[in-house]
Amino acid sequence: MAEEQNTPALYTSPAVHLPTTQHLREISADLGFNLTDDQLEQHKEYMKGVQGAYQMLEELVEPTLEVKFPRTPGHNPRPDENPFNAWAWCTDIKGSEDGKLKGKTIAIKDHIAVAGVPMTNGSKTFEGYVPEFDATVVTRVLEAGGRILGKAVCEDVCYSGNSFTSISGPVTNPVDSTRASGGSSSGSAALVAGGIVDLALGGDQGGSVRIPTSFCGVVGHKPTFGLVPCSGSFSLETTVDHIGPIAKTVDDCALLLEVIAGYDGFDARQRKVDVPNYTKLIDGGVKGMKIGFVEEGFAICESDVVKVVKATAGAWKKAGATVEDTSIPMHKYGVAIWTPPIIEGTYLQGFVGANIGNKGFYPNSMLEHFKKHVKARPYDLPPTYQNVCLWGEHLKRNYQSKHYGKAQNLNIALTAAYDKALETYDVIVMPTLPCKAPKLPSADASITELLGEALRMVGNTGPFDATGHPALNINAGFSDGLPIGVMIIGRHYDDVTVLKCAKALENKLAI
Structure with a gap:
């Protein structure tokens, strides 16, 4: 009988990497927790289970909106x-x-x-x-x-x-x-x-x-x-x-x-x-x-x-x-009542939170594209949206968006x-x-x-x-x-x- 060969598992990157102790130390300081390294290591150990949940999530297929009718991409208007x-x-x-x-x-x-x-x-x-x-x-x-x-x-x-x-x-x-x-x-x-x-x-x-x-x-x-x-x-x-x-x-x-x-x-x-x-x-x-x-x-x-x-x-x-x-x-x-949602809400949802907190379908590719490009090229935003961001961040920092x-x-x-x-x-x-x-x-x-x-x-x-x-x-x-x-x-x-x-x-x- 031929000797059984052990095939090494292919390396796959985890859905979410565990934070390093140094990274956790920085987050802890920023949030005002000021945890010791021993406390941070204990948090990090628990996070391995959370990481596993995210890995399972990554492997599932999410529902999406249908495409029922054929089409060609079209063209730029002449x-x-x-x-x-x-x-x-x-x-x-x-x-x-x-x-x-x-x-x-x-x-x-x-x-x-x-x-x-x-x-x-x-x-x-x-x-x-x-x-x-x-x-x-x-x-x-x-x-x-x-x-x-x-x-x-x-x-x-x-x-x-x-x-x-x-x-x-x-x-x-x-x-x-x-x-x-x-x-x-x-x-x-x-x-x-x-x-x-x-x-x-x-x-x-x-x-x-x-x-x-x-x-x-x-x-x-x-x-x-x-x-x-x-x-x-x-x-x-x-x-x-x-x-x-x-x-x-x-x-x-x-x-x-x-x-x-x-x-x-x-x-x-x-x-x-x-x-x-x-x-x-x-x-x-x-x-x-x-x-x-x-x-x-x-x-x-x-x-x-x-x-x-x-x-x-x-x-x-x-x-x-x-x-x-x-x-x-x-x-x-x-x-006046409409203004905080359309300014603070728009800023917190689009620039900061990307729709977090709402049930239903998330157009993830759309949200990820916007978040990526708005962070990389904020100078490309119009004055209208820049004003939203300036005012929204001011209120978030100084008034907790109350x-x-x-x-x-x-x-x-x-x-x-x-x-x-x-x-x-x-x-x-x-x-x-x-x-x-x-x-x-x-x-x-x-x-x-x-x-x-x-x-x-x-x-x-x-x-x-x-x-x-x-x-x-x-x-x-x-x-x-x-x-x-x-x-x-x-x-x-x-x-x-x-x-x-x-x-x-x-x-x-x-x-």
Whole structure:
């Protein structure tokens, strides 16, 4: 019998290396523990068991989002196919042969993953990243027969309500090429308004669906928080993340919402709720409804914006609704309450913690790419995000980020204030933005000027990202040839009433 040979095991690197005693000594000092070397060795011995758990974890296969439809990578947009500089990348991905979106062309905001297609999130920190998964909303669009024509430009790391921060350059407004299209879903709104696509997906953490649709004169809906899954998209801050539809008409907006809404099992922010057939429910009109015009929402706006939005009362009254002025004093504090999550939360989650603390699907390749590049090339971040990091780190070091918690607690009161008004009114209304689309800033604008231009328009939009109420922008009219949007806000998960009121307004204004 041949002698048995012992084959040496191949060397494999552990999933996580044990820290050296010196490393533990440094960590202990930094954390103020000041442990002795003997104590550190005892901790290190116990860590061998923890290391084993991490090794087991490394060997398991994790669930991921599916890729159901074939595609080619696509190409960089040529100048002749990019009139508003709104395409980040061009594709032609065909979905099912039939479905609710059959014949519809769609643009996907470039913070949402499309497998095999380069994703920039408007930022140099994402250069070279190609996701290996489709976001849930992308899969749902394709399953419904939609045809994805590309990734729409978004603002750098989605942190601007203007349209000048993306690495591909400013996105111009189809109404006036010297003006901003709005952000951060800048390309999505411009492509719809310019007639390049039928529909688009945008993201909204401070108004980023409603701002560009107001500036460009189209329809944009921020759904109830959690109604649409954000799985597979880049998160700014998990308590304010929303994905919503952009379209030229309320019908098309409702159609896309109908396709993308609903529980997916990957996003812990969601609840299992029935998704209505929005398209079949929005033609009922507003007869007998009560609509409240929120005085505090008008108080921050330019006079022509107030005039145009106030005039919509007549259209709703002709449609049979009662329209009244109302006051929600807490609205004045809405942006202040939204601010710590969108600054401190964004910094702690994106720059420091990378989503830690949230259940559900983690787009690990996306998070790892961002973390790696933002640490290696922080100078590539835009002034908007650099300001977030400076302020966020200052508050973390000197105030232990206590204001984040206070803001979240106050958000309970803010939510209750809107809910109280919505006990009296079916919807509440205010101007979407305080101003019309501004001129794009000059190339020599100072950092202070750029920061001011990036976020000066969020007074009415930001609060509803904090509270999660559904809020829709629709064009109310024009001043100096520029669109002015009106925002309709409804009860949580009553998106259908918001859409119904928008459809009634659309019908009356079209007469």
